[in-house]
Amino acid sequence: MNYLLHLLTMINIYAILALSLNLLVGYTGLLSLSHAAFYGIGAYISTLLMINLGFTFLPSLFLAIIGAILLSFMISIPSLRLKGDYFVLASLGFQIIVFTILYNWIDVTRGPYGIPGIPRPNIGGIKIESIASYSIFSGIIAVICVVLFYFIGDSPFGRVLKAIREDEISAAALGKNIPQFKIKVFAIAAGFAAVSGVLFAGYMQYIDPTSFTLMESVFILSIIIIGGTGNISGPLFGTILMIILPEILRFLRIPDTVAPNVRQIIYGILIIVIMRFQPQGLSGEYRFE
Amino acid sequence: MIIQLLLNGLITGCAYALVALGFAFIYNTTRTFHFAHGAVYTLSAYIFYTFYNLLNWPLFPSIILTLGLIALSGILIDEIIYTPLVKQGASLFIQLLSSLGLYIVIINFISMIFQSETKILNPNIQPTYSLGTVILTRIQVITAISFIGIFCVLVVILRKTSLGKTIRAMRDNPDLVSAMGINPQNVRRIVFALGSALAAVSAILTGLDVGIDPHIGMVAFLNGAVAVIIGGVGFFEGAALGAILLGLLQSFAIWKISARWQDSITFLILILFLLFCAEGILGKRRRAEEVKV
Numbered sequence: 001m002n003y004l005l006h007l008l009t010m011i012n013i014y015a016i017l018a019l020s021l022n023l024l025v026g027y028t029g030l031l032s033l034s035h036a037a038f039y040g041i042g043a044y045i046s047t048l049l050m051i052n053l054g055f056t057f058l059p060s061l062f063l064a065i066i067g068a069i070l071l072s073f074m075i076s077i078p079s080l081r082l083k084g085d086y087f088v089l090a091s092l093g094f095q096i097i098v099f100t101i102l103y104n105w106i107d108v109t110r111g112p113y114g115i116p117g118i119p120r121p122n123i124g125g126i127k128i129e130s131i132a133s134y135s136i137f138s139g140i141i142a143v144i145c146v147v148l149f150y151f152i153g154d155s156p157f158g159r160v161l162k163a164i165r166e167d168e169i170s171a172a173a174l175g176k177n178i179p180q181f182k183i184k185v186f187a188i189a190a191g192f193a194a195v196s197g198v199l200f201a202g203y204m205q206y207i208d209p210t211s212f213t214l215m216e217s218v219f220i221l222s223i224i225i226i227g228g229t230g231n232i233s234g235p236l237f238g239t240i241l242m243i244i245l246p247e248i249l250r251f252l253r254i255p256d257t258v259a260p261n262v263r264q265i266i267y268g269i270l271i272i273v274i275m276r277f278q279p280q281g282l283s284g285e286y287r288f289e
Numbered sequence: 290m291i292i293q294l295l296l297n298g299l300i301t302g303c304a305y306a307l308v309a310l311g312f313a314f315i316y317n318t319t320r321t322f323h324f325a326h327g328a329v330y331t332l333s334a335y336i337f338y339t340f341y342n343l344l345n346w347p348l349f350p351s352i353i354l355t356l357g358l359i360a361l362s363g364i365l366i367d368e369i370i371y372t373p374l375v376k377q378g379a380s381l382f383i384q385l386l387s388s389l390g391l392y393i394v395i396i397n398f399i400s401m402i403f404q405s406e407t408k409i410l411n412p413n414i415q416p417t418y419s420l421g422t423v424i425l426t427r428i429q430v431i432t433a434i435s436f437i438g439i440f441c442v443l444v445v446i447l448r449k450t451s452l453g454k455t456i457r458a459m460r461d462n463p464d465l466v467s468a469m470g471i472n473p474q475n476v477r478r479i480v481f482a483l484g485s486a487l488a489a490v491s492a493i494l495t496g497l498d499v500g501i502d503p504h505i506g507m508v509a510f511l512n513g514a515v516a517v518i519i520g521g522v523g524f525f526e527g528a529a530l531g532a533i534l535l536g537l538l539q540s541f542a543i544w545k546i547s548a549r550w551q552d553s554i555t556f557l558i559l560i561l562f563l564l565f566c567a568e569g570i571l572g573k574r575r576r577a578e579e580v581k582v
Contacts, residue, residue, distance in 0.1 A: 029382075031382060031385070031386075078560050078563060078564045079563065081563075082563060084322075084381060084382070085322040085381070085385065086518065086563065088322070088385065089514060089515070089518065089559065090559065090560060090563055092511070092556075093515075093555075093556030093557075093559050093560060094556070094560075096511075096552050096553065096556055097552075097553045097556055097557070100549070100550060100552055100553040101553070103549075104549045104550065214507075218389065218393065221386075221389075222390075225386060258401050261397040261398075261400055261401040262397075262401070264393050264394075264397040265393070265394050265397045265398065265401075267390075267393060268390040268391065268392070268393030268394035268397065269390070269394060270390075271386060271387065271389065271390030271393070272370065272387050272390040272391060272394070275374070275379070275383045275386050275387040275390065276373060276374065276377075276387065279379065279383055288379075288380050288382040288383045288386070289380050
């Protein structure tokens with residue numbers, strides 16, 4: 001039972017990550033490889049506030065979101081003029097810079113040793129301690145986020161994002177301030193990724209930089225590519241599939257030494273096949289055209 | 290000390306330049322952001338390791354066979370992954386993502402077969418040459434000479450032969466190339482074979498120098514791609530220039546700061562270039578609608 005609840009919690013955490021990346025990739029057409037960086041920034045900011053300064057959960061969640069939003073300007077503003085491949089490379093660069101900082105700034109982040117002993121959330125006297133209560137707690141936050149994503153996607157703001165994705169120059173010709181929209185959507189996506197990071201840190205009670213690598217960014221991207229982008233159902237579907245898939249592989253008795261490789265090979269093949277035959281993913285809307 | 294750093298930077302730059310030139314050949318000609326170039330780099334290092342270290346073949350046959358196999362695999366990657374997408378009229382995003390998928394597949398196959406620890410290709414202590422206070426290892430000298438030789442040959446091919454003209458024409462306008470009665474597919478094959486072989490040369494030289502692990506390809510690819518962009522996309526000479534500049538900057542940055550920050554420094558350089566000189570050293574400004582997504 002705990003095992004199923006653990007999977008549910010992971011699905012909740014990754015659903016927020018996938019849907020927030022979807023705002024960039026599926027709505028705005030910005031292929032970003034830096035989502036794990038914001039996920040990590042959220043996890044580290046809240047953890048450091050709770051452990052070093054004795055903050056409680058909600059204020060540290062709030063400050064983690066603010067921190068991720070501020071840091072998102074560091075990538076969104078320089079890369080505003082960039083398109084396509086250049087943007088991908090710039091976002092990849094940001095990811096690597098953040099990882100290197102988490103790994104090497106040992107005085108603050110403890111680098112590769114990681115930070116243990118992260119407290120479970122305590123909200124107004126209600127302590128979320130057991131795995132079951134954590135899965136419910138993360139589920140409530142995930143549902144709130146999904147509703148927010150739905151409203152963002154359906155709002156005039158969301159429609160402008162789709163216009164930017166389809167034809168940036170035409171959207172600009174209609175008087176839309178493209179840079180402003182890109183900066184905003186990046187900030188929103190980074191803020192939500194930070195929420196996932198805070199949830200992850202509170203759940204695992206231990207974080208180290210290896211959870212926030214470039215490969216993690218690629219994994220989050222592959223969730224939404226396989227599930228589909230540009231709507232809500234695609235990323236949700238992708239999250240459930242990609243969290244459950246490794247568990248199915250476990251029953252196939254693949255030796256532990258090669259299991260991570262086999263898993264990644266399957267992700268890779270899935271990406272290639274989907275891009276070739278069904279670029280909108282299993283349940284998405286945007287065809288990367 | 291300064292001269293030593295300068296030479297080290299130049300030679301690192303030469304190794305990057307080979308990868309960058311390979312990437313530029315493919316990117317400039319086909320517009321495919323060939324992420325899997327990094328996987329091809331790793332693959333060539335391991336193919337060479339198999340022949341040279343596991344099967345104990347002599348050096349030169351191992352190198353020749355590796356280059357041949359890698360050129361072939363470059364063509365196969367294009368035929369299996371990219372060409373069908375191009376024929377479907379798929380966007381460059383789709384090609385980029387497929388390339389990322391292919392990278393994941395190849396790298397994981399390699400680490401599944403060979404494990405992920407570092408393998409040393411050349412266990413002997415390398416002979417060194419000293420010129421006054423400057424010391425260079427033999428492999429460094431060979432790297433520099435190979436780069437200069439290969440670069441000269443490439444420049445002659447690109448500028449003087451009809452093949453070079455075709456490649457440059459394809460860079461400027463692929464539709465017109467096929468209108469001239471040249472099969473663009475053949476040009477693609479040549480470009481992918483040549484580009485992959487260039488990465489293999491760099492992988493073998495660097496592998497003999499510092500050893501190999503499955504992740505060397507990503508670092509090499511990133512340095513190469515960053516070099517292409519800071520040198521100026523669309524210019525084959527720009528790739529080499531960018532790579533050497535990157536090698537020099539890294540060499541001095543490592544001396545002043547620390548090697549742990551090397552990758553961050555690479556991307557800081559990239560981001561500074563993108564901010565202040567987005568078209569690269571040799572590039573010229575283009576209008577927004579000219580820049581292909």
